[in-house]
Amino acid sequence: MSASDRRTGRRIRLAAHFPGVNNTTVWADPRSHSQIGFGSFAHLARTAERGGFDYLFLAEGLRLREHRGRIHDLDVMGRPDTLTVLAALSAVTEHLGLAGTLSATYNEPYEISRQIATLDHLSGGRAAWNVVTSSDAFTGENFRRGGYLDHADRYERAESFLRAARAFWDSWDTDALSPHTGTRGTARPGAVHPVSHRDRFFDIAGNATVPRPPQGHPVIIQAGDSPRGRDLAAAQADVVFSRHGGLEEGREFYADVKARLPAHGRDEDDLLIMPAATLVLGDTEEEAAERARHIRYQQVSGATAIQFVEQVWGRDLSDHDPEGPFPTVEPDLDTVVTQGKAAARFHDRAAKAREWRDLAEAEGLSLRELVVRVSARQTFVGTPRTVADTLVEHVETRACDGFVLVPHLTPGGLDEFVDRVVPLLRERGALRTEYEGATLRENLGLRPRPAPDRGATREPSGAGEPTPVPGP
Amino acid sequence: MAHPLHIGAAIDGAGSHPAAHRSTPAAPYELFTAAHYAHSARLAERATLDYVTLDDSFAAPGRPGVPGRPDALLTLAALAPVTSGIGLVPTVTTTHTEPFHVSKGIASLDHASRGRAGWLVEVSDTEDDARLVGRRPVAPAEELWNEAGAVVDAASALWDSWEDGAEIRDVATGRFIDRDRLHYVDHEYVRREDARPEDGPHAEDTGWTVRGPSITPRPPQGHPVVFVRADTDDRLRTAARYADAVLIRARTPERAAQRRAEVHRAVRGAGRDPGQVRVLADLGIVLDRDRRIAEERSARLDALVPGDGAPETGARGTGISGAKPSAPSRPAATFAGTPRDLAREIEAWSEAVDGLTLRPAVLPVDLERFAADTVPLLKEAGILRTARTADTLRGNLGLRRPANRHAPTARTAPTAPASEGAPR
Ligand SMILES: Cc1cc2nc3c(=O)[nH]c(=O)nc-3n(C[C@H](O)[C@H](O)[C@H](O)COP(=O)(O)O)c2cc1C
Numbered sequence: 001m002s003a004s005d006r007r008t009g010r011r012i013r014l015a016a017h018f019p020g021v022n023n024t025t026v027w028a029d030p031r032s033h034s035q036i037g038f039g040s041f042a043h044l045a046r047t048a049e050r051g052g053f054d055y056l057f058l059a060e061g062l063r064l065r066e067h068r069g070r071i072h073d074l075d076v077m078g079r080p081d082t083l084t085v086l087a088a089l090s091a092v093t094e095h096l097g098l099a100g101t102l103s104a105t106y107n108e109p110y111e112i113s114r115q116i117a118t119l120d121h122l123s124g125g126r127a128a129w130n131v132v133t134s135s136d137a138f139t140g141e142n143f144r145r146g147g148y149l150d151h152a153d154r155y156e157r158a159e160s161f162l163r164a165a166r167a168f169w170d171s172w173d174t175d176a177l178s179p180h181t182g183t184r185g186t187a188r189p190g191a192v193h194p195v196s197h198r199d200r201f202f203d204i205a206g207n208a209t210v211p212r213p214p215q216g217h218p219v220i221i222q223a224g225d226s227p228r229g230r231d232l233a234a235a236q237a238d239v240v241f242s243r244h245g246g247l248e249e250g251r252e253f254y255a256d257v258k259a260r261l262p263a264h265g266r267d268e269d270d271l272l273i274m275p276a277a278t279l280v281l282g283d284t285e286e287e288a289a290e291r292a293r294h295i296r297y298q299q300v301s302g303a304t305a306i307q308f309v310e311q312v313w314g315r316d317l318s319d320h321d322p323e324g325p326f327p328t329v330e331p332d333l334d335t336v337v338t339q340g341k342a343a344a345r346f347h348d349r350a351a352k353a354r355e356w357r358d359l360a361e362a363e364g365l366s367l368r369e370l371v372v373r374v375s376a377r378q379t380f381v382g383t384p385r386t387v388a389d390t391l392v393e394h395v396e397t398r399a400c401d402g403f404v405l406v407p408h409l410t411p412g413g414l415d416e417f418v419d420r421v422v423p424l425l426r427e428r429g430a431l432r433t434e435y436e437g438a439t440l441r442e443n444l445g446l447r448p449r450p451a452p453d454r455g456a457t458r459e460p461s462g463a464g465e466p467t468p469v470p471g472p
Numbered sequence: 473m474a475h476p477l478h479i480g481a482a483i484d485g486a487g488s489h490p491a492a493h494r495s496t497p498a499a500p501y502e503l504f505t506a507a508h509y510a511h512s513a514r515l516a517e518r519a520t521l522d523y524v525t526l527d528d529s530f531a532a533p534g535r536p537g538v539p540g541r542p543d544a545l546l547t548l549a550a551l552a553p554v555t556s557g558i559g560l561v562p563t564v565t566t567t568h569t570e571p572f573h574v575s576k577g578i579a580s581l582d583h584a585s586r587g588r589a590g591w592l593v594e595v596s597d598t599e600d601d602a603r604l605v606g607r608r609p610v611a612p613a614e615e616l617w618n619e620a621g622a623v624v625d626a627a628s629a630l631w632d633s634w635e636d637g638a639e640i641r642d643v644a645t646g647r648f649i650d651r652d653r654l655h656y657v658d659h660e661y662v663r664r665e666d667a668r669p670e671d672g673p674h675a676e677d678t679g680w681t682v683r684g685p686s687i688t689p690r691p692p693q694g695h696p697v698v699f700v701r702a703d704t705d706d707r708l709r710t711a712a713r714y715a716d717a718v719l720i721r722a723r724t725p726e727r728a729a730q731r732r733a734e735v736h737r738a739v740r741g742a743g744r745d746p747g748q749v750r751v752l753a754d755l756g757i758v759l760d761r762d763r764r765i766a767e768e769r770s771a772r773l774d775a776l777v778p779g780d781g782a783p784e785t786g787a788r789g790t791g792i793s794g795a796k797p798s799a800p801s802r803p804a805a806t807f808a809g810t811p812r813d814l815a816r817e818i819e820a821w822s823e824a825v826d827g828l829t830l831r832p833a834v835l836p837v838d839l840e841r842f843a844a845d846t847v848p849l850l851k852e853a854g855i856l857r858t859a860r861t862a863d864t865l866r867g868n869l870g871l872r873r874p875a876n877r878h879a880p881t882a883r884t885a886p887t888a889p890a891s892e893g894a895p896r
Contacts, residue, residue, distance in 0.1 A: 027641060028641070028643045028646075036583055036688070036689055038552070038583060038586075042553065061687065063683075063687070064685055071685070073647045073649050073650070073651045074646055074647060074648060075648060077648055077649050078634065078639070078687060078688060078689045079687055079688065080576070080580035080583050080584070080688050081576045081577045081579070081688060083546055083549075083577070084545065084546065084549045084580035084581055084584060085549075087545075087546035087547070087549035087550045088549045088550060088584040090506065090550050091506060091510075091550045091551070091552070091554050092553050106570065106572075106573075107573070108568065108605050110530065110604040111530070111568070111605070114530075114543055115543050118504075118546045119546060121542060122504075122505070122506045122542070122546065122550045142572045142682055142683050142684070143680070143682075144570065144679070144681065177499075177500040177501040177538065178501075179501075184493070185486060185493030185494050185500060185537055185538070186493055186500060186536065186538055186539070187500065187538055187539055187540075192539055192540075198606075202606055204603070204604060205603045206600055206603045206604040207531070207532060207539065208540065209530070209531065209539065209540030209541060210504065210540055210542060210543075211501065211504060211540065301646045302646075303646045304646070
């Protein structure tokens with residue numbers, strides 16, 4: 001290990017993303033197993049814990065995607081309930097954080113705050129919540145609220161939602177159930193404070209029924225990308241899950257989001273930025289590149305390529321040969337053919353259509369080749385050593401604080417990374433060899449969430465970490 | 473040889489007696505740890521019981537002790553990987569939670585436990601519950617139980633919205649699923665037509681809709697086992713239409729037998745086969761080496777409870793925080809005595825009901841004594857099976873796996889298909 005490797009001593013944070021319901025996940029590979037069976041989740045969680053990862057991450061979408069009016073059938077589809085899986089995972093892991101994506105639009109603050117507090121207790125302080133907002137009427141058809149919120153409103157609702165949840169988490173004094181309070185089998189009198197939260201979104205009042213979580217507040221993750229989303233992150237989140245994994249765009253995003261922190265009385269270390277990343281390893285650079293190419297063509301089948309272009313073209317292109325030339329018909333920009341999450345990906349379809357056409361023409365790409373090219377996500381391809389170097393470089397140069405690694409195989413997609421790259425990261429001191437903290441918040445190096453100061457009746461508990469509820 | 477019974481155990485907090493918190497060795501904070509519940513669930517599992525139940529509500533349970541409890545579905549989910557045979561039956565309420573979430577939560581417990589999930593359907597009928605959500609005022613029981621039925625109906629339609637085998641992974645055509653085997657459910661429940669501004673920010677909340685399909689494939693049991701406590705006429709109507717297991721309370725086996733006959737009548741009235749419904753009575757237990765000591769302990773516990781001292785048995789009693797009492801009036805049987813006498817008592821119930829939900833007065837003490845000293849006698853007498861007959865809760869309760877309403881032929885598979893493709 002060279003001295004320069006320890007230049008700033010910045011540690012890399014890692015999360016394991018359970019393979020998602022999109023074409024990043026290659027289901028046709030013989031090594032690909034169930035997306036639903038608990039064994040898959042347990043496998044990935046154990047791999048991540050072995051590799052010293054901070055947390056496992058579950059995405060969530062509350063409506064099956066549709067394409068041209070029919071349920072999308074080319075990608076993996078279906079997943080179990082986020083919270084149920086995380087609760088079960090708490091029983092097969094000891095240190096790993098358990099992060100779940102839960103919508104602030106199609107849930108209620110009391111119920112979510114109680115479920116996440118329960119998860120934090122069951123796991124001994126390892127819960128994290130990726131707060132997402134969803135406004136599309138398509139998803140809303142599964143819920144009573146329909147699609148009644150517009151873009152700005154859904155962030156306002158999310159912010160209010162989060163404030164209400166925090167009020168419930170703070171409403172039991174940390175010593176409410178302490179064995180030293182002298183009460184027999186119940187809470188110390190006066191230790192449970194009623195919550196009241198009323199605004200244009202909510203009208204909530206009452207007592208929480210779960211004690212203050214071991215982390216005080218579970219870790220809050222935010223994945224919005226718009227200025228409004230970035231502001232919510234700067235004000236409220238502990239982690240940003242971002243799409244900006246490249247070196248240059250990463251630094252730009254990092255600087256932008258971190259510059260928003262002082263306005264909220266927070267500093268650089270209070271908010272971690274973790275972009276999504278995929279990776280492919282090989283014994284040599286050439287082998288890694290060849291494997292990456294093979295995976296890309298597994299991810300983008302001919303049928304997938306056509307549907308991908310249809311999202312922008314807004315029309316049926318199924319009569320095109322995916323291995324043939326790029327379509328010459330004009331896009332129908334008034335028609336939206338994809339419903340569900342991916343629909344939001346293309347903001348300016350006219351510009352996209354022009355860009356793809358020019359690229360296909362300039363380089364003589366077939367339809368499928370074009371899609372392989374333009375749908376590439378952030379990918380690190382190389383030998384274990386060059387990949388380790390690249391990951392460290394991103395963190396050292398403040399393009400991010402770590403990564404949410406998205407494997408393409410379920411459930412073994414991170415096995416090789418943990419076997420071959422993790423030891424190198426550990427060797428250079430960039431990754432823990434043992435979990436240092438008792439909670440996810442501590443392991444991420446985040447400041448504790450002190451209990452609210454309710455005035456002079458309680459003895460000062462000192463600065464910093466609230467006394468966690470003692471374990472058995 | 474006596475008729476074997478289906479036996480389950482309630483593993484709530486400090487125990488089922490309202491003064492359990494004064495007597496349990498568990499510290500209050502332990503009631504929020506997985507270890508506390510895992511201990512009881514493993515005892516029940518080793519005793520070859522069929523299921524454990526865990527109650528839940530949004531507002532605090534209306535009884536003394538810790539003014540709270542953990543989310544039941546998540547707590548039992550945390551037990552799924554550390555148990556292998558016992559059924560896991562959380563209470564999940566239907567009044568304030570979206571049917572879509574309820575359905576996938578229960579389905580996912582079934583996936584995580586490989587076919588051992590049940591669902592004890594409950595409603596939220598107190599002002600305290602309603603104010604915590606703030607979406608609608610508290611409603612009359614009749615309306616709440618009608619809606620609960622509609623939620624079970626929507627949830628099971630969502631369970632069926634993926635046919636078994638809809639995931640085809642057909643490499644040749646590039647299709648992961650066969651979308652012809654996925655179905656919209658299009659459920660709509662209209663609670664009331666009018667929207668009143670005085671109902672606050674959610675005046676528009678007049679019911680719900682669910683389009684489907686579920687995001688979660690059909691659970692291993694097809695439909696996880698639906699439990700409904702049928703202590704009132706409103707509850708009985710919903711139970712008759714939707715329940716696989718009906719929980720009842722009765723002071724004596726004779727009264728339980730009458731109640732079972734009433735349940736069967738109602739089930740037939742709803743056009744269903746009583747042979748596919750299990751009627752299970754509550755039985756509180758206080759156990760000690762000697763009958764006198766057990767009775768004294770029981771009396772001491774009763775004396776600790778302000779008011780009439782009647783043991784509370786599951787539903788919620790008089791609210792300590794002003795919650796309106798919602799406990800149905802039917803009292804349940806409680807047994808105080810020796811583990812040996814309990815075996816005889818249980819035998820006395822074996823003709824009256826299909827099974828019993830034991831409610832240990834104090835946990836884990838009374839469950840430990842039952843497991844150690846009553847279970848061997850029950851097995852000897854043939855009242856309790858010595859081994860499980862199936863790997864699903866449905867199978868152990870002797871209930872058929874329901875055919876999917878969308879399946880071309882109404883086939884009934886005897887066992888669940890494997891949902892597990894991954895190495896453990
Ligand atoms: C990396 C990333 C991951 C996301 N994951 C989810 C998800 O799992 N479920 C979901 O409903 N939304 C997800 N979102 C969507 C965001 O919550 C948000 O709705 C979306 O980015 C649009 O908001 P914006 O306009 O502020 O960017 C994700 C967004 C990003 C950037």
